[in-house]
Amino acid sequence: xxxxxxSEARRDQIQRAAEKVFARSGFQESTISDIxxxxxxxxxxxxxxxxxxxxxLFSIPGELTLEEKEFLEFHLAHVRGAGNKLRSLIYHYLWFxxxxxxxxSVAMLILKQNxxxxxxxxxxxxxxxxRMIPDIIRxxxxxxxxxxxxxxxxxxxxxLGAIEHMVVHRLLHGKPDDLLDYVDYLTDTVLRGIQKQxxxxxxxVHVTVNADGSHSVK
Amino acid sequence: xxxxxxSEARRDQIQRAAEKVFARSGFQESTISDIxxxxxxxxxxxxxxxxxxxxxLFSIPGELTLEEKEFLEFHLAHVRGAGNKLRSLIYHYLWFxxxxxxxxSVAMLILKQNxxxxxxxxxxxxxxxxRMIPDIIRxxxxxxxxxxxxxxxxxxxxxLGAIEHMVVHRLLHGKPDDLLDYVDYLTDTVLRGIQKQxxxxxxxVHVTVNADGSHSVK
Amino acid sequence: xxxxxxSEARRDQIQRAAEKVFARSGFQESTISDIxxxxxxxxxxxxxxxxxxxxxLFSIPGELTLEEKEFLEFHLAHVRGAGNKLRSLIYHYLWFxxxxxxxxSVAMLILKQNxxxxxxxxxxxxxxxxRMIPDIIRxxxxxxxxxxxxxxxxxxxxxLGAIEHMVVHRLLHGKPDDLLDYVDYLTDTVLRGIQKQxxxxxxxVHVTVNADGSHSVK
Amino acid sequence: xxxxxxSEARRDQIQRAAEKVFARSGFQESTISDIxxxxxxxxxxxxxxxxxxxxxLFSIPGELTLEEKEFLEFHLAHVRGAGNKLRSLIYHYLWFxxxxxxxxSVAMLILKQNxxxxxxxxxxxxxxxxRMIPDIIRxxxxxxxxxxxxxxxxxxxxxLGAIEHMVVHRLLHGKPDDLLDYVDYLTDTVLRGIQKQxxxxxxxVHVTVNADGSHSVK
DNA sequence: CATGAATGAGTGTTCATTCAT
DNA sequence: TATGAATGAACACTCATTCAT
Numbered sequence: 001x002x003x004x005x006x007s008e009a010r011r012d013q014i015q016r017a018a019e020k021v022f023a024r025s026g027f028q029e030s031t032i033s034d035i036x037x038x039x040x041x042x043x044x045x046x047x048x049x050x051x052x053x054x055x056x057l058f059s060i061p062g063e064l065t066l067e068e069k070e071f072l073e074f075h076l077a078h079v080r081g082a083g084n085k086l087r088s089l090i091y092h093y094l095w096f097x098x099x100x101x102x103x104x105s106v107a108m109l110i111l112k113q114n115x116x117x118x119x120x121x122x123x124x125x126x127x128x129x130x131r132m133i134p135d136i137i138r139x140x141x142x143x144x145x146x147x148x149x150x151x152x153x154x155x156x157x158x159x160l161g162a163i164e165h166m167v168v169h170r171l172l173h174g175k176p177d178d179l180l181d182y183v184d185y186l187t188d189t190v191l192r193g194i195q196k197q198x199x200x201x202x203x204x205v206h207v208t209v210n211a212d213g214s215h216s217v218k
Numbered sequence: 219x220x221x222x223x224x225s226e227a228r229r230d231q232i233q234r235a236a237e238k239v240f241a242r243s244g245f246q247e248s249t250i251s252d253i254x255x256x257x258x259x260x261x262x263x264x265x266x267x268x269x270x271x272x273x274x275l276f277s278i279p280g281e282l283t284l285e286e287k288e289f290l291e292f293h294l295a296h297v298r299g300a301g302n303k304l305r306s307l308i309y310h311y312l313w314f315x316x317x318x319x320x321x322x323s324v325a326m327l328i329l330k331q332n333x334x335x336x337x338x339x340x341x342x343x344x345x346x347x348x349r350m351i352p353d354i355i356r357x358x359x360x361x362x363x364x365x366x367x368x369x370x371x372x373x374x375x376x377x378l379g380a381i382e383h384m385v386v387h388r389l390l391h392g393k394p395d396d397l398l399d400y401v402d403y404l405t406d407t408v409l410r411g412i413q414k415q416x417x418x419x420x421x422x423v424h425v426t427v428n429a430d431g432s433h434s435v436k
Numbered sequence: 437x438x439x440x441x442x443s444e445a446r447r448d449q450i451q452r453a454a455e456k457v458f459a460r461s462g463f464q465e466s467t468i469s470d471i472x473x474x475x476x477x478x479x480x481x482x483x484x485x486x487x488x489x490x491x492x493l494f495s496i497p498g499e500l501t502l503e504e505k506e507f508l509e510f511h512l513a514h515v516r517g518a519g520n521k522l523r524s525l526i527y528h529y530l531w532f533x534x535x536x537x538x539x540x541s542v543a544m545l546i547l548k549q550n551x552x553x554x555x556x557x558x559x560x561x562x563x564x565x566x567r568m569i570p571d572i573i574r575x576x577x578x579x580x581x582x583x584x585x586x587x588x589x590x591x592x593x594x595x596l597g598a599i600e601h602m603v604v605h606r607l608l609h610g611k612p613d614d615l616l617d618y619v620d621y622l623t624d625t626v627l628r629g630i631q632k633q634x635x636x637x638x639x640x641v642h643v644t645v646n647a648d649g650s651h652s653v654k
Numbered sequence: 655x656x657x658x659x660x661s662e663a664r665r666d667q668i669q670r671a672a673e674k675v676f677a678r679s680g681f682q683e684s685t686i687s688d689i690x691x692x693x694x695x696x697x698x699x700x701x702x703x704x705x706x707x708x709x710x711l712f713s714i715p716g717e718l719t720l721e722e723k724e725f726l727e728f729h730l731a732h733v734r735g736a737g738n739k740l741r742s743l744i745y746h747y748l749w750f751x752x753x754x755x756x757x758x759s760v761a762m763l764i765l766k767q768n769x770x771x772x773x774x775x776x777x778x779x780x781x782x783x784x785r786m787i788p789d790i791i792r793x794x795x796x797x798x799x800x801x802x803x804x805x806x807x808x809x810x811x812x813x814l815g816a817i818e819h820m821v822v823h824r825l826l827h828g829k830p831d832d833l834l835d836y837v838d839y840l841t842d843t844v845l846r847g848i849q850k851q852x853x854x855x856x857x858x859v860h861v862t863v864n865a866d867g868s869h870s871v872k
Numbered sequence: 873c874a875t876g877a878a879t880g881a882g883t884g885t886t887c888a889t890t891c892a893t
Numbered sequence: 894t895a896t897g898a899a900t901g902a903a904c905a906c907t908c909a910t911t912c913a914t
Binding site: 464545548551554586587590593598601608618625629630 | 680682763764766767769772804805807808809811812814815816817818819820822823826830836839840843844845846847848851
Binding site: 483489 | 886887
């Protein structure tokens, strides 16, 4: 995480400036000049480090993406139970996007809709990270924690969709103030939707069998 | 719904062309020239009907949005039960986006991230339409069908997020082929997450009483 | 030669302006802005007629080249004798380049050294026109007018080289004032180099006989 | 001729690299970066030895030009007869350009058309060297070897034009393979054009003057 | 002596938009 | 109503050149 060289520091400085500017104005509306000004450098210097405005945009996820993936994998490895993993994951994502709002803007509002971005290494890593969700769900089904009748893809869309929807809503409307307040509500609701019903509550049925074979239930 | 005048037909023709072109290339990458060509008109003619490229973009949702809203409201008015309303709504949205892919591209990939679009009449109508979801959920809670402990906003994000996630995924990756296959899976999972647990299901317990008075439950 | 349409006139106007500016400053040193100013148009208008600065440059020879070729072919068809044809041709080229100094600059100092220009239709036509020289020489040899021992390529280089050298010298140093003064000197010298020695000349001898019977020859 | 210092060697190394790069890509299309890479140095180092890209270009003819001049002068001093001198000179030039193709490209395709180059010391030396041609011709006329009616400038253009035309043709089209094959053909043709005709053949005219003043020629 | 790093100055090109006809 | 023609306003990108180390 420590920046190795002078040159790396410059790259990073430019990426941070670009992130800020792109988040504020969008990609097309941001100019290299804006970014250079934000970074306290000249336009030409930007091009010493990035071949084009688009390359600069695509470089922003950079190592952050990989670090995130590893951090999340490391963490979840220590959590027992699919439900708990899901809660951790939801917590982590909401926390992550909330604490990196500029990056969130770039990722959610700019990169996600860019058709060229999908050919990127960063995109691949993001997709891999997202794949943890169906993996957890699959594990939960295998362990009997989740209901086998649910569709993994649907459940994944529900989790990811809800997270992204909340993040985008906050970016665009500034509400809610703190996404983390909703981790448990979201997790609980999701879990109730996908958990095995009988694992969730004990139903005690009292059956009284009479001498004549008739019975009553209470 | 019938197009009133010659002029209205022209407007519509241009909007359809723009929808197609924007869907194919994005907003910034589409030129007025492209749209004019697609419409079989000259560039200047576009400006006889729309003041700017952006106004043209923002006009695309146009009446469709209002029609949709009314159609959906009309339909749901005849559906009994919050759960059933939700199923109808999910069905309707998935069907709608799937059958209007160009419009879906414009709405999901272009308009949704545009900060100026939020000041638009069309945006207001869309938001109003979306508000049917929390309304249904609120009604479901009031009627005892849904669990009062759930958070309406969270549940709304879940429903809307899942729908949009599935639509966008299909737009960008072409899968799944038919979103409608997933209406029931999605609805069921969502409903299980928000329904009152004990009101929700019929439990059938088969008790077999043996001759010796012992019994087994299945 | 008559300009057909409004649009053709504009193209031509731009080409004339470009010719002038390129001749004055060279290709790289000329800006589209310079050309637009010279033409009394805006920069953008240039691009309505030519896709790029380079395309504009390459378009300059345009029809002029073809007209020249046809004009020269037409003329030479009426000239009898290879030597006379060569004289006409030399006259024509010196006259042509001298009366189109801007075009001469563009052709001799810019286009001739451009490696992309050789892939051009205009280049092909120019080459074809130049091919008249070896053709005439070949004919002259066949008819017995020229010496069969000369090398056609060498003689062609001599003729063309001399013409171009004189034209370029005049362009760069402003001398001589009138290239046409040298048509006969050049032609005569060239012809003496390639004609069959004994077939070649009429000798006029002026003999003055004095009263005393003595005479002088001049 | 031996390189005096370390610094001189560096200069030379850079000039050779520049020559190569300029020959390959032309002046404007070559970058200092290209040259530095070719020389195995950094961009900045180029500027330790040359004040600007243009100065570097103009420096290329450098001593070579002077050496050539002296070499040619020394050689021709030992050749007897204007015709023989001309043959030697033609041989020398064709050989020189052919054996220095990169320099030929730079000189013929870049420097020759550069209006600033004419203010250069190197240009002066080249012109002085070229002046050997009219000098030889003048000597030939004075000695009675060449025809006094020829125009020195025209003959010079013919010689120089032919040489340069052949060299450029070879540079641009790769033909002919060996220019030296044409030394004699070119020289012979040129010489026949400028040599005294009567030195080539004697014409005897018998004029009989009659008593009445009439005459007959035989 | 060599260079990594930075930049000023410049320019070709695009395109939404206007307007006379 | 429709459009051909024109352009103002931008902007990404290049590269020769400088200078502290």
